[in-house]
Amino acid sequence: MILDSLLPSASTYAADINQLFDVITLLVGIPFLVASFLFFSFIFRFKAKGGQKAMYITGTEHQYMKWIHRAHVPILVFDVIIVVMAVNVWYRVKQDLPEASSTVRVIAQQWAWSFVHPGPDNVLDTADDITTVNELHVAANTLYHYKLESLDVLHNFSVPVFRLKQDAIPGRIITGWFEPTMTGTFDIQCAEICGIGHGLMPAKIVIESSEQHAAWVEQNSPFAVAALAAN
């Protein structure tokens, strides 16, 4: 509700994160409003009036302490709800790795992104791979694995419309997944400071329908490009 009014939701798990955000807003909003109401009403109600002495309360009396104890019940219940929902979303996005129909390699460096697409044979690390700079092409409604690498410092592969973020670490290959649900062109950002060009490495994710994507792969495969050059 809140997040999708601010930006599009373009992955299968974006809706889960949107919902989690709304639930947290509600569950922290209620205690916040109650506490602020009490806070301000006490300030106005107990303003100093001439000659009137304040009450003497030590804070150990049962009649007062019970309110503090009671307030913990909803807080604990809310905490449990938030933890359960958060862990579920986390499990789906980060711990689980569903079967993919295609895999892309994402390589971050100071200060650009390279994307390796598997090409017409749909297998990475073969001669027909398509490498692009600062532009990732994917098909909608297709489940992708990404293999994230960094050549130098930490970077972070962030696609806000997917609600996805993952640090890239030199020396490691980190595997994750996403499944786009709509077509369009969206921002990819680096979300981990990576030197003076950190704010200057924007990239695009181009989500196409599967036909358009197949056509793009066909046109851009190294063989097609070579054939075009030979003519």
Added chain:
Amino acid sequence: MAESIRVEHAAHHDDHHGHHEMSFLEKYVFPLDHKMIAMQYMFTGMFMALIGGFFAYAFRWQIAFPGTEAPFWGQVSPADYNSLVTNHGSIMIFWVAMPVLIAAFGNYLIPLMIGADDMVFPKLNRLSYQIFLLSALIILASFFVEGGAFGGAWTAYPPLSTKAEYSLTPLGSTMWITAVALEFVAFLLGGINFITTAMNSRAPGMKMWDIPMVVWMIVIASILFMLSVGPLLAGGIMMLFDQNLGTAFFDPDRGGDPILWQHLFWFFGHPEVYVVLLPAVGIVAEIITVFARKKLFGYKTVLYTAIGTGVLSFTVWAHHQFIAGIDPRMANVFTVTTLLISVPIAEMMFVYIATLYGGSITLSTPMLWALSFIFEFLIGGITGIFLGASGNDIYMHDTYFVLAHFHYTFYPIAIIGTYAGFTFWFPKMFGRMMNDKLGKLHFWLTIIPFNTIFLPLFVLGAAGHHRRIFDYRNFPELSYPWMWDLQALATYSLIVMLLAQVIFFYNVITSWISGPVAPKNPWNSNTLEWTATSPPPHGNWPEGLPTVYRGPYEYSHPDRKSSDYWPQNEPA
């Protein structure tokens, strides 16, 4: 036990304090008096805050109005921008919050509030400030060396921070980590002093539960600091070696691990939040009890929640690293521990609000600051839940939402807490009363812009704005006109807030010179510092140290007919 230590201490006191006239150098430059050392820390911290605030102005200008010249700075280059962001954060935490809240208030208040003539180790105390000053000079000097100041964020993640070919600041990186390490050494020395003094030098009659809350809080904070800083100090030295001696602790090419640094950093970094939070919470306890004329609601409850929060704070560090490439199963554990912190912190907030119940509240300037601390910190607390929930953090991590969240915790701590304490104890520190009208004007012109800086940033963060981005025009999704309006609102608010600080300094200077002379106890407060003259002389109570008969918060006691307060040192 306590008695014998006091006698020894008093004897020791005579030979080092003496009664000879002190030279200017002895009194102001190399003092042993805890109050003068506190003032050195206080004013160094305030000076650094002005620099940190100016940095914020320069990079906020670039964010809101990219490509235009920032008045008094000029064109902000990407390298400038990163250095400014990095050093704004480093300075505000290590050279403002720490020296002012722990060192300045700790030094000033602990001996005065427990009825001691000075710190137990005055020379360590002096050394602590000198090392701190050196560290501050190093961080400032790093702006003037070749390559400029370090620009890899205050978290200094390697390999960016360890390899000059990546950071392009060969000297700046080394100076940054050296300054931070020295600052830690200074606070280790200070912490030993605070803990020892509070445990051993209390006035006769002052039992554990008669210690004012702010003293407890500074002691707990010092213990947290000492337990958490070791790993990071070691990490800092490893980083220094990686930068300069060719070791490979954090270098993945040669078998090191950059994530190791993150663990060392955040194992300290999260408790550090509570290290600075607790003194501010203590200051607020002193102020709301005085101006509500109320006993603190549940003295032991506050103490236990502080200890509980402190202990829990050692178990949550990896919530800063959910998406940093740690084992994803770890995130589940750290989500649970992080959300658990909401229990003691909520209890603490409830207890403070409950203290107001049935009070007789006067909204003086210090009280306004103290109350605003509670409210603003509440916002900081609840927004933390969004980020502690791992599933949501996948999206929110490193956005402006995070930035706004921690400014809603650190700003109440470092700025509001400091102003609350400073305006409250000003009469004691300088022997003059501050102008209350100017004080309130300064309060409103600080607190309103503070909210209009950071509330818009929550919205921008939720809309996907990442931190530390030099120029948002490169990202079409972050360049809608309404976003630029919010960015401009935040920057203009910051400028208003910074200008409002002129009122504060004007008020301090004019009140110090010509304010009404302060009596011993202008707020009708119970604690011991108000029984010394304003300002207290060297040795605090030359006529003899006070004796304690009761707890610090006996306001409006039914057995006390003559007045609504009952000083700790007054025999029954």
